[in-house]
Amino acid sequence: AVSALDVGSGILSGVGLGSLVPVTFGNYAAGDFSRIMGLHVALAALIFLFFGIHFFLAEQQGMMPPRWVKPKAPALFTEEEQQKFNPWWPRNFVYMMSLILMTWGWILIISNSLAYLSHYPVYLDPFLNPRPAPSPTSPAASSITAYPPWFFLFLFKMADFISSFPALVATGAIPVIWLLIVPFIDRTDELHPLKRKVFTGVGILMITYMVQLTIWGAIAPAKPATPLELALVFLPPAIIVAVALPFVNPKENITPSERGLGKNITFTYLAIALIFLLSAVLLFPSPTLVGIIITITLLTGVAAYSDKFFIPIKASGTTAEKITPSMLERKKKFAEVLIAILFLMSVVVAFNMWTIPPLGFYSNLFGIDLGLIFLMLGIAISLYHYVVYKK
DSSP states (O other), rough: HHHHHHHHHHHHHHHOOGGGGGHHSSSGGGTTTTHHHHHHHHHHHHHHHHHHHHHHHHHHHHHOOOTOOOOOOOOHHHHHHHSOOOIIIIIHHHHHHHHHHHHHHHHHHHHHHHHHGGSGGGGGOOOTTTTOOOTTTTTTGGGGGOOOOOGGGGHHTTTTOOHHHHHHHHHHHHHHHHHHHHHHHOOOOOOOGGGSSSHHHHHHHHHHHHHHHHHHHHHHOOOOOHHHHHHHHHHHHHHHHHEEEEEEEEEESSOOOOOOHHHHHHHHHHHHHHHHHHHHHSSSSOOHHHHHHHHHHHHHHHHTTTTTTSSOOOOTTSSOOOOOHHHHHHHHHHHHHHHHHHHHHHHHHHHHHHSOSSSSSGGHHHHHHHHHHHHHHHHHHHHHHHHOOOO
16 A cells, blocks of 8 residues: 555656645555545545436436437437336346446456466466565665556556656546547547547557557566657557548448347356356365355256247347247246345355455455355346346
């Protein structure tokens, strides 16, 4: 935490705003973190406030129609069209909660799983393996290059050819400023990205340059770049986008094809079963009998019903094949069984979480298990949505 605050105060001082360091970070050097903790609480409150504003605006303006329905702005459903949709409460709320839980579940699982890559050699994970820099007062500081986390590598490399610190900060802020002003300067009524080629091209180049600088910063850290090297890195993507993008046009009159949820849901269930098994293996010298039974039960059920449980749905909202009332009832009963299994697994994982040590190699399993619980609860809520509202 102190190192991160040192970086923040260094940035403020580097751009001539050193007087704001005590106001922003407080006396953290003496161990007083009350100011920065207060800022965390305030920022969290702002996030919830903006979420509330977002949902309020979504409720006021309604859903945005697909591009094949209304390809130009303002893309809004009329009041008559809005009446045909399901009410936000409680049906859409239940649906959104399932998506939120599953999304955060995968975020926690992936981010905490990546932490274990740091235990492998650098050449196996050049971007994720940490390279801690020595103390600035250490004799080794002159020979060992400071190395930031991989998501800051693009800024790290930019410092090799932008010597002025204020200029570096200003250059790094350009993409953020651009993203903030795009909605105000891109006033075309076309919704398809390929019909807004200038702004789409700039976005493609921004992503491309960030990827290039990240890789460059990993393989050649703290090595100044010559003008020729800069030209060889930055000009080809710009030329390709400028030449090719005008000739890439969107397909017209595209309608949604039949889509099925079976394979996606099956993959999710299989992933849950495998992750749960891996978690059980890592938590205990040998997997528990309960964990094995639950995992095999879920895996067998998903494999057996992968092509039968979810029926492909046409764009019109009608099912691709006729479902008799008895078939639908069987599917709902099976969904209820899966819900019970998922809740039981969530309870087992929750109890196992408290056996994980707070420090050491196994500490990240807490985040993995928490993500697994979110994922299972999200799918359980999705199945509840199916049981209650499927007609």
